Amino acid sequence: MISSLLRNISVKVRIIGAFIILAMLIAGSIPLLASFQHSILNNLKHIIEVETQSERLLLQSSVKVVHAQLNLFRFIKDYLPSTSDALYEAQNARKLLKETNKIIEVPTERESIDKLLVVLDEFIDQIKQVQKSHQQKKHPEVIRQAFVASKTGNDITQRIEQIVQIREEHILHTNMAVQMKAQSRLIFYIIAYIILLIFSLFVVFLIAHSITQPISNLRDSAESFRDGKLEVVALVHGKDEMTELAETFNLMAYQLKGSFQKLRDHQDHLEEKVMKRTLKMTEANKQLEKENNERRKAEKALTIAKEDAEAANLAKSEFLANMSHEIRTPMNGIMGMLEFLLETELDASQEDYANNIKESSDALLGIINDILDFSKIEAGKLQFEIIDFDLRVTIEGIIKMLSMKANEKNLEVACFIDPKVPSLIQGDPGRLRQVILNLATNAIKFTEYGKISIRAELQSESDTQVEILFQIKDTGIGIAKNKLNRLFKSFSQVDASTTRRFGGTGLGLVISKRLTQIMNGKIGVNSVEGDGSEFWFTAFFDKQMDSDHSLESKYLPPDIKGKRIIAVDDNDLNQRILYEHMTSWECSLTIAKSGEEAIEKMSIAANKDEKFDIALIDMMMPGMDGLQLAKKIKSSSALSYTSLIMLTSCGSRGDAEKFKNVGFAAYFNKPINKSDLYNAIVSVLSNRTHATDDDDKKKLITKYTIKEQKKYGTRILVADDNVINQKVAMLKLKKLGYNSDVASNGLEAVKALENKSYDMILMDIQMPVMDGYEATQKIRTSKKNYKDIPIVAMTANAMKGDKEKCLGAGMNDYIPKPIDPDVLLKAISTWIS
Helix, strand or coil: CHHHHHHCCCHHHHHHHHHHHHHHHHHHHHHHHHHHHHHHHHHHHHHHHHHHHHHHHHHHHHHHHHHHHHHHHHHHHHCCCCHHHHHHHHHHHHHHHHHHHHHCCCHHHHHHHHHHHHHHHHHHHHHHHHHHHHHCCCHHHHHHHHHHHHHHHHHHHHHHHHHHHHHHHHHHHHHHHHHHHHHHHHHHHHHHHHHHHHHHHHHHHHHHHHHHHHHHHHHHHHHHHHCCCCCCCCCCCCCCHHHHHHHHHHHHHHHHHHHHHHHHHHHCCHHHHHHHHHHHHHHHHHHHHHHHHHHHHHHHHHHHHHHHHHHHHHHHHHHHHHHHHHHHHHHHHHHHHHHHHHCCCCCHHHHHHHHHHHHHHHHHHHHHHHHHHHHHHHHCCCCCCCEEEEHHHHHHHHHHHHHHHHHHCCCEEEEEECCCCCCEEEECHHHHHHHHHHHHHHHHHCCCCCEEEEEEEEEEECCCEEEEEEEEEECCCCCCHHHHHHCCCCCCCCCCCCCCCCCCCCCHHHHHHHHHHHCCCCEEEEECCCCCEEEEEEEEEEECCCCCCCHHHHCCCCCCCCCEEEEECCCHHHHHHHHHHHHHCCCEEEEECCHHHHHHHHHHHHHCCCCCCEEEECCCCCCCCHHHHHHHHHHCCCCCCCEEEEEECCCCCCCHHHHHHHCCCEEEECCCCHHHHHHHHHHHHHHHHCCCCCHHHCCCECHHHHHHHHHHCCEEEEECCCHHHHHHHHHHHHHCCCEEEEECCHHHHHHHHHHCCCCEEEECCCCCCCCHHHHHHHHHHCCCCCCCCCEEEEECCCCCCHHHHHHHCCCCEEEECCCCHHHHHHHHHHHCC
16 A cells, blocks of 8 residues: 555655655664763863862862861971961851852752851961961960960861761762753653654655655566567566656567567568679779879878978088188188298288288178178088187187278277186187177277277076176267167168168177077167267186196197198198198198098008008098098097097088097198298197096097197186285186196295296285395396296285385286286286286
């Protein structure tokens, strides 16, 4: 009966109802349990609060009474004025008892405390009577009254103890009553919960049965349908979802019987449909194959285009190399022969013509370099070298080049390098030189009168790296504000008209900007039309590791007379230039026009035990090029003795590391001047003579190392007795790129000159053993070759007449302490040629 009624209720509603019943069961048990716990907690809390507080107050009052008694005993024993303290303690005890009486709920206990209060009041009166008798100096009476009061206090203490005992019994009784009440409530809660649980389970069982029964019937019908009994239908009762499911199942069974019938009819025409579909698939496969063939053709065309692009890029690189070679080769001949011509006797007109040719050749070579560099920038092949160099030496060389052009226009060229800027850094000196020259030559070109200044200042510095700001300022025509946007653009100039006064390709600033970016820096310009321009750029460089740069120069041989040298170059003019140079140095020169001929001649010489000392090798030669030749020489034990120097007209910046790895000891681009070639040969021979086991770290000799060797060979002696001053001087000299030694007095300075050659002495005046004046006199009167060495006084004697006294003693210059780096650098530049 109940199940039939439930079948008329939705399954969803029945499930929700079951969950509601369970929720009500849980929800009903929670308040009941909470009420039970709350009741117990309240009773216990009340007991704890009331009983604990009352006992605490009773004990405190007892303590107060005991203190009052003790004060009375003190009074009796020593007759001390302690009755006031006793009275105070008794009154406090009375207050505590009144507070206790307010919180106690048991009537009998409250009556006991009321009686106790009466006795306590009597105790207080007795103490007051003792005070009064004491003031009246009734000594025997006072003692008697004090004993009586003390006895009363003892009685009060005993009564309080009795009340405390009664309170403890009351607490025990109350706890037992609370436990009994909690136990009875717990039993009631358990019984009610069991009844409610049984009822809920019964209701849930009925709901579950009303859901599972039709599902079971539907399962039986589905199993019969699965066994092929298509006429079986599911029973339908009620109006719930299970009834709808049974009706849907019956409808599905009916439709499925119709589908089976249609399937039987369709099988008769299936073969024909399969043939048609196979024909369509065949046509689709042919179309797909056609598309695949077209895609393969496209991929092949793309591969060919890629190969063509790579070949074009390689051809472009080869074209640049060939163009460099073809241009530099005749340029080398022109400039080499011009150098010989200028060494001959010429009249004024001929010398002027030759100098004009030299200037034009230099300008043409600069334009060629700019065009090649721009081509590399466009191709993304611009390379940088990271080598050790001296910043001050590099800029000094730049100033010498600029001074010649500036003198022609009566312009002054000024240069300032902040003493804080370290001299010994790592980077690409050629690229730095290129940027400064581009900006400075522009400044000279656009300046009619005035001066051009170059400044290098320290921007930032860390333990391993330094950022330097370079500024090139002129007093020229300036640039209009609306034309500044043309700068740093390819083939663009401020004046682009056909009547412009100044020439140029317009590539210099573009290349400078790109080079600055590679050096992790920035470039910019500040200019006012008619008031000059200031171009600036920043660049980052690594600091050099500590090393003894003077090692090479200390062991340079006096000349290269008689050295056996082979020159490998297919160009007749280059051969003639090298022959003229070697003849003037009295070297033994052998010419080879190809790599194969060079190998043959070197092998013959090695068999005769007449190995070549140096091989001067061109890069681009027919058959075997310079790199291939170098590899063959270095791979042969019989030929590897010969040191290799690359002289190439197709080389470019960035090739130094490549040539070093192959085995070259030096590398120069053509045209190379005579003095650089001589110094290169000398340096290579010196390095080989004094080679160490650490050959991998040996530096490649370039035009920059040649220029810096003179400075690295400079050694300065610091004569000072103060250790701190010694360190300061040596650190300042090291920052400027100079090597130095120390002498602690004048006598040590004189002995140091006898053992080693120095280029300058920084002489302190006041020193032990031998002062600066006496040491200078000994040096100047000596018959040895160091008597004319420059001596600069470096002293704290800065009074009027001290400088004159130093100069009069034979010193060349005077620097007051503390040392100004600018003054020190000026003195070094003045007295060291």
